[in-house]
Amino acid sequence: MDAISYERAGDVAGAVRAAQQPGAVFIGGGTNLLDLMKGGVARPVRLIDITHINGLDTVTTLPDGGIRIGALVRNSDAANHALVREQYPLLSQALLAGASAQLRNMATVGGNLLQRTRCGYFYDTAFTQCNKRMPGSGCAALDGHNRTHAILGASPQCIAVNPSDMSVALAALDAVVRVSGPAGERTIGFADFHRLPAERPDVDTTLQPGELITAVDLPPPLFSAHSHYLKVRDRASYAFALVSVAAALQMDGERVQTARIALGGVAHKPWRASAAEQLLNGQPLTQATLKNAAAAALSDARPQHDNRFKVQLAQRAIVRAVNQAAGLAGGVA
Template identity: 80%
Template sequence: MDPISYERAADVNGALRSAQEPGSMYIGGGTNLLDLMKGGVSRPMRLIDITRIGGSLDTVATLPDGGLRIGALVRNTDAANHALVRERYPLLTQAFLAGASPQLRNMATVGGNLMQRTRCQYFYDTAFAQCNKRLPGSGCAALEGLNRTHAILGASPQCIAVNPSDMSVALAALDAVVRVRGPSGERTVPIGEFHRLPGDRPDIDTTLQMGELILAVDLPPPLFSDHAHYLKVRDRASYAFALVSVAAALQMDGNTVKDARIALGGVAHKPWRSHAAEQVLNGHPLTAANLRTAASAAVADARAQRDNAFKIELAQRAIVRAVNQAAGRAGGVA
């Protein structure tokens, strides 16, 4: 490991000042960054520890409009088990509890979860010289290599890695907003604009500007407390990333879908909100035929690699199952 300097920030302004130094990175729980450092993938010159800042960054608070603000330093376990999150946003609780392991959730923070790097064995292993995410312009080894776990949506010839976060998929379905502060002041970023598709710059995962610090995640007033389900399909039942995951949330009027939210994980460089699937369901009865059409619409633009074509069918089946679960119809719809 390369030599680094370490600084413990006392407040947000101090952290922002320190982050302007070249090679600086914030560290919270460190559950992703430390792995990247140990593997030689990430080489910061200075770590700015923000875990002792406290204040609003490590609390959960109700917003004036009835929404909820979750501080960036709230641990994943604490967020998942917070009474207001469990009651008003069960989709988010389910997503938190599907992620990683209890030990990691006890350490990982909400802000750190948002900042996870995309997952690809060729990115994480520096023995492979070809990785546009590590070495822009070097190529993408996954295109011709093992790509069973890789993207089927939104990929580019430069990168087919996928975002690993479960939390972010639920946030995408809930229309969350990320609050950040940087040298130019504070701003809000809709969750759908926070993560990037790879394009020709797969080395950049988010739209954060240099030195910006995540302060909190704001959730809108709860609309989907009664009908929500997070489904994670993976190779083993614990401590595994999603092959495909689905965050499904519904507002129902009898058998009619008033408002549907469907977001996918494990299929793209960012959490993938499927507006096409939602449009098929909105304003219509929740029938098996409509649900199959919605699932098909969600993957209409999918492009498979050699090893991951199964994900196209898997995503459709997962959408059907998750929506049925959200509607309280585990046995299917008529």
């Protein structure tokens, strides 16, 4: 076993300094990192424990009416926090759909943002073709088993998907990620936080080396009354999504004022269905309009041989999730 050193950071500045050493990584709940280490996928040489840094485990209100969720807030605490449940029910639903209670009690909001793909070829080091694990080696999933893989935004280098449920809701809610690093503090709009694979599928996010996520900011609540998170999976017991939909609406009677739709299980990052949103904005919510919007959301889909079913599944999931968000439970996809 490789030698691993451990350091407990006392504050954000100390954690950032410690992370400048080669092979250093931050550890919070460790629910993903430890799995990667046990499987030989991740091989850090220094663990920087950030769990004792004060101020990163709270949920607070912002002057504009939004909220700030600290990076060390446990997923279970975020899901059950009164402000989240009442003002951002979409996020609460996504968190509760994401994992078992045991995992939610350990996993942190910051760590959830950094989950790595669950592609079997990435996790199994016996496979030597994985550009995400070994850049330049190829992508075994292209000609292999790819039922759970991407249909949007993929590249010839990688067709893996992002596994996070929480991130799909945050994408729909236009969250902002706050980070601190060697160059100081900065914010990253959620749409720009995760990367598509392009030529570098080994790089999941736009974080710079040594940067630490400190919080996630949510704008003032606009969708408390009309939102729904739908997760379609092979089994109900906390499997990863084949397709998921975060739908959030502002309604004026039967007319959609503003629609936000994000998809999970279909791309390397949470996928904002901008084309669908544009077709719904300002329109009466008819089933014909909704089906056209769902079709537009998948117009650029490029499925693989095992996952062509995801195109229609995603379209039907969008219809169902938007109907549920609008309170039209009887609407059928």
